[in-house]
Amino acid sequence: MVICGAGIAGVEGLLRLRRLAGDRVAVTLLSPEDELVCRPLAVLEPFAPARPSRYSLERIVVGAQASWVRDRLVRVDAEARVAHTSHGEELPFDAMLVALGARESSPYEHAQLFSDRGAAERFETIVHEIDTGETTSVAFVLPDWPVWPIPLYELALLTAAHARRSGRAVRITFITPEARPLKVFGQAAGEATERLLIDAGIDLHTGVVARVPAPQRVTFGERELEAQRIVTVPRVTGPAVPGLPAGTSWFVPVDDRCRVLDTQGRVFAAGDVTDFPVKHGGIGAQQADTAAAGIAHLAGAGERPPPFEPVIRGTLLTGERPLYLVARVIEGIGWHTELYGQAPWPAEHKIAAEELGPYLNALDAASA
16 A cells, blocks of 8 residues: 555554554555644744644654655556656555645735744744734735635634733734634534634624735725735645546545545545545544545455544634534534533644544653
């Protein structure tokens, strides 16, 4: 088997497959990265000296008794079952898990992009300007889909809390095309998030698609807003791997068992690379678990697994007490939401992954 990608979904799939199939399957991990970086806490970096946790990929691969090819996937021959790398290597497979993540792009020319890669460097300047009184207005603008919205809501709430503790008067505006905040989590989550924003003194505008036609200028509907700083998050698109089908925005289409369409049931995909509309580390981990169970079944280890049943588990950092959100799909048409003041899952890494979470906790304990 070949696993392409060493992010949350890729490593979760590796760990789950090893548990389910043991030594029935020889696994090769294809990734140019040297580390697994847990990025979901990146929104805290501009406000605190902490940095994302990093874990040696070599240690993970060796512990999982897998092989590691330090290279990138450039093409898949699904019929011949061969993965082609950028250095010209050919990796034959009986099954493949594609977990490459998504590509990011900036939706606005005149807005500052906040990404979990290099987050501190991008936003620390704004925090410093708030502390010195140089910046007194910040607009957070959520682009239309596909995006993952939670980090921008967190950033707005954290900024408001920081300004409040610093005794600085800052006008903070949040503009979103969503009919209600965090619509993907359901009505209860939206209402709770709306209350948090209002209580934090943030001016909220929902159901409008904004434009940023010039520096310090935002337009939405018939309104126009001036803000000294404008912050947004990336739009994401699929990686468009030659040899794999590409759906809307180049995301890889998968069925309810995370099998890539038109690949004879031998190529699976998980995480942001797929056409599942919600982009989230926990969802990627669940997809990887479903794919690993399917691959183990192909190898003769276990019964045919059930279809993927998504459960979104998210932590909304607020600057005060976090809000924990759980959303389950009901009959495929809507979300049932549960809200918690205490984490209903091990929350050390802000990722609800059944294999990866405990594994990283054990690594942390061993290195403590």
